Each structure stands twice: as C-alpha cells, then as structure tokens.
Amino acid sequence: MSQPFDADTPNIDAPAIAPLTTDPVPEPFEVKFASRVDRLPPYMFGRINNSLYQKRRAGDDVIDLGMGNPSDPPDPTVIQKLHDAASDPGNHGYSKSNGIANLRKEVASKYNRQYGVRLDPDSEIIACLGSKEGFSHMCLALMGPGDTAMIPSPYFPVHMYGVILASGNVVALDVADPDRFLRNVAYTCEHMAPKPKILIVNYPHNPSSAVIEPDFFVEVVRLAKKYKFMVIHDFAYADVAFDGYQPPSFLSAPGAKDVGVEFTTMSKGYNMAGWRVGFCAGNSEMIRGLGTIKGYYDYGMFQAIQIAAIVALRETEASVEKQSMIYQGRRDVLVSGLRRLGWNLTPPKAGMFVWAEVPEPWKSKMSTMDFAMKLLEEGNVAVSPGSGFGNAGEGYLRMSLVENEQRLRQAVRQIAKCLSTSGAPTSNATT
Numbered sequence: 001m002s003q004p005f006d007a008d009t010p011n012i013d014a015p016a017i018a019p020l021t022t023d024p025v026p027e028p029f030e031v032k033f034a035s036r037v038d039r040l041p042p043y044m045f046g047r048i049n050n051s052l053y054q055k056r057r058a059g060d061d062v063i064d065l066g067m068g069n070p071s072d073p074p075d076p077t078v079i080q081k082l083h084d085a086a087s088d089p090g091n092h093g094y095s096k097s098n099g100i101a102n103l104r105k106e107v108a109s110k111y112n113r114q115y116g117v118r119l120d121p122d123s124e125i126i127a128c129l130g131s132k133e134g135f136s137h138m139c140l141a142l143m144g145p146g147d148t149a150m151i152p153s154p155y156f157p158v159h160m161y162g163v164i165l166a167s168g169n170v171v172a173l174d175v176a177d178p179d180r181f182l183r184n185v186a187y188t189c190e191h192m193a194p195k196p197k198i199l200i201v202n203y204p205h206n207p208s209s210a211v212i213e214p215d216f217f218v219e220v221v222r223l224a225k226k227y228k229f230m231v232i233h234d235f236a237y238a239d240v241a242f243d244g245y246q247p248p249s250f251l252s253a254p255g256a257k258d259v260g261v262e263f264t265t266m267s268k269g270y271n272m273a274g275w276r277v278g279f280c281a282g283n284s285e286m287i288r289g290l291g292t293i294k295g296y297y298d299y300g301m302f303q304a305i306q307i308a309a310i311v312a313l314r315e316t317e318a319s320v321e322k323q324s325m326i327y328q329g330r331r332d333v334l335v336s337g338l339r340r341l342g343w344n345l346t347p348p349k350a351g352m353f354v355w356a357e358v359p360e361p362w363k364s365k366m367s368t369m370d371f372a373m374k375l376l377e378e379g380n381v382a383v384s385p386g387s388g389f390g391n392a393g394e395g396y397l398r399m400s401l402v403e404n405e406q407r408l409r410q411a412v413r414q415i416a417k418c419l420s421t422s423g424a425p426t427s428n429a430t431t
C-alpha cells in the first residue's frame with residue numbers, strides 16, 4: 001500500500017544571488033501540457049460547433065439537434081425557491097463539498113419512493129457539481145496507471161476520457177445488445193490480466209438510447225462479485241422515459257451496494273442542466289473515495305441551489321413526468337418524419353436522443369462527420385455525428401429532442417430538401 005504523502009518537506013532556502021547586469025536573450029515562452037492532456041484526441045464536435053457558431057453569427061436560423069441541452073425551464077416553484085434562498089444572506093458562504101444534509105436526505109427519500117432502495121444519506125450519498133464532475137472525480141479516486149475500465153461502446157465521451165485522465169486504460173464493449181454486452185464483460189474478465197477494475201454502465205444509454213430490464217443489473221452484480229470489479233452506473237436519463245417504460249436503478253439489484261455506485265442528475269428530467277446538481281449513491285467506500293477527492297478540489301454547490309434542488313425533488317414529480325411526455329411527443333414527430341424519408345431507426349424508449357442510421361447511399365459514400373456537416377451547411381440542421389462517440393458510432397447520427405415539435409417537423413423538411421436537391425453522391429469525394 002502506498003504511504004500518505006508527507007507534506008512536511010523541507011523549505012528551500014537559497015543564498016542571495018547577484019543581480020544580472022544584462023537582460024537574458026528573449027526566447028519564445030513555451031507552455032507544455034501534462035502528458036494526460038496530450039493523450040486526449042482533438043474535440044470531435046469542434047468542426048460542427050464552429051460551423052454552427054459561424055452560421056448563427058451570419059443570422060442563419062439553425063435547428064440545433066446537437067447537444068442534449070434541455071431548452072425548457074425548470075418548474076416555476078423551483079425558480080422561486082432559488083430566488084428566495086439567494087435573497088438569504090446566510091446562503092452565500094462556502095457550502096459543504098458533499099452536499100447539505102437535507103439535500104442528501106431528499107435523495108434518499110426519492111430512491112426509497114421510486115425504487116424501494118434504502119440509503120444512508122450520510123455515508124451512501126454525496127452531491128456533485130453535476131454528475132459529470134462526480135463521475136470524473138470518481139475515476140480519479142478509483143483508477144490509476146495499469147488499471148482498466150470496461151466501458152460501453154459507442155461511448156459518452158467522459159466515460160472514456162474520465163478514465164484516460166485518471167491514467168487508466170479502457171476496454172470498449174458493444175452496448176447494443178445487453179446479453180452480448182454481459183457476455184463480453186465475462187469474457188474480458190476471464191481473459192485479461194490483470195483483470196479489469198471497473199465496469200462503467202449507462203442505461204438508458206447516451207448516445208444509442210439502448211435500455212435494459214432489471215435482470216440485467218442482477219447479472220452485473222453477480223459478475224462483479226465473481227470477477228471482483230467495481231461498478232459505476234451512470235443513470236443520467238433515469239427520469240426521461242416513454243410508453244410506460246421505467247428505467248431500472250442499478251441499486252435496486254440485490255447486493256448492488258456491495259459492488260458499486262450510481263450517478264443521477266437533475267440536468268435532464270428537471271431541466272436544471274445549468275444548475276450543476278448531480279448525485280452519487282451506493283457503496284459507502286466508493287463514496288468516501290469520491291468525497292476525499294472532492295474535499296481537496298471543491299467547496300460544494302451554491303447553497304441556494306441545493307435548497308431549491310430539495311424543493312424540486314420533493315414537489316415537482318408531476319413536472320418531471322410532463323417533461324417526459326413532451327420528449328415522447330417530439331420523439332414521435334422526429335421518428336415518423338425520418339421514417340417517411342426512408343431512414344432506418346428504432347424509436348427510443350427513454351432518454352433524450354434518436355439514434356439514426358445514416359441512410360444509403362450516403363452511408364457508404366461519405367463519413368458520418370461529412371454527412372453531419374452537409375446537413376448543417378446545406379440544410380441548417382445541426383446533429384451529432386456518431387463518430388464523436390467512438391468508432392462504433394460511425395454510420396449513425398445522434399439527434400437530440402431539445403427543439404419543439406414544430407421545429408422538428410421543419411428540421412425533417414430541411415433534411416429532405418437538402419438530400420434531394422444535392423442528389424446522392426456518386427463518388428467517395430469527401431473523406
């Protein structure tokens with residue numbers, strides 16, 4: 001076991017040096033990044049985002065189905081509570097980095113109410129500055145050089161790069177078919193030495209919208225105990241589901257707390273993405289590891305936000321359900337519109353995205369990135385190319401349901417026009 005860092009290192013006490021009589025020859029100053037930054041690839045959505053920005057500056061009305069950034073406001077009760085809490089002078093100091101006790105208690109009540117899961121708010125729940133922050137720091141708490149995480153593929157970028165930034169390695173497993181995914185988890189554990197340390201799962205999945213049934217997590221727990229890996233479930237889309245489907249919580253599988261944690265967020269279902277409120281719940285040792293890192297890095301969320309988040313969790317369930325219905329309506333509009341154009345896609349049962357295969361002949365003739373650029377430049381519709389989520393996403397587009405139904409109908413018309421007027425490509429002109 002490594003020793004705690006000895007902070008009691010001697011101070012340097014240099015002797016006085018004579019001042020320089022001539023100025024040194026100026027040389028260009030070079031900023032050298034740490035190797036962990038050099039391991040990161042160029043940002044895949046940079047090209048799309050640049051073009052989107054230029055178009056908007058030029059006054060074009062681009063329909064943006066790119067980022068999963070909710071465009072509807074939170075429930076008015078929550079905004080009012082934020083206003084009131086922000087007016088209280090007692091709420092402006094540093095808060096607790098693991099979240100105030102009443103917020104953690106409210107999360108425990110929600111887990112009990114919704115999933116029948118009992119959690120100790122003190123040791124089994126921690127608040128994060130959005131689940132992405134919590135997830136990244138959890139990777140830092142658990143992973144290091146030589147450690148491997150199994151992640152879903154295609155992947156939400158932080159599932160890959162949270163591990164890479166923590167100096168770990170990644171094995172990516174196809175997420176589309178849950179049974180196959182589990183078989184691949186077992187196979188990887190049987191054949192890899194040293195064995196993977198972590199399994200990262202994410203259902204409803206971003207970007208592919210894949211979903212699972214509760215039995216899936218029973219098997220995950222069994223495998224975790226057998227092969228001794230820890231589990232992190234990213235449950236960002238817990239609150240956004242359609243047609244009666246209820247996304248299961250990993251923590252409701254028997255024994256889940258022995259092996260892992262689950263991240264939830266108020267960004268999606270509660271329309272509070274900019275507020276940065278997320279939670280990690282489950283295994284108390286893993287939570288303690290995350291809390292230790294967070295204690296060094298942050299001072300917690302603005303307290304007024306935490307107080308308003310309590311009200312959101314306690315009083316606005318109906319708004320969360322209504323928001324799911326709104327996404328369901330948008331899903332229907334987009335899926336039926338694209339199907340009329342001959343696109344091949346499965347309507348998602350949950351989440352905020354339609355994952356659509358690029359139609360032929362474009363799929364065989366150009367990269368997904370070029371196809372997405374074409375829709376943006378010629379059709380004024382921004383989408384995320386699947387390749388931004390790893391090679392397994394090539395050939396797919398992710399379209400987010402953040403624009404209203406009328407704008408989605410318009411998007412389908414613009415896509416149809418852009419693809420019909422430009423004609424199908426005849427050669428592999430764009431690489």
Ligand SMILES: Cc1ncc(COP(=O)(O)O)c(C=O)c1O
Nearest residue numbers: 130131132156206236265267278
């Ligand atoms: C799968 C997944 N996890 C985490 C996040 C980030 O959520 P938060 O806003 O809580 O950081 C997102 C946001 O798009 C997501 O899609």
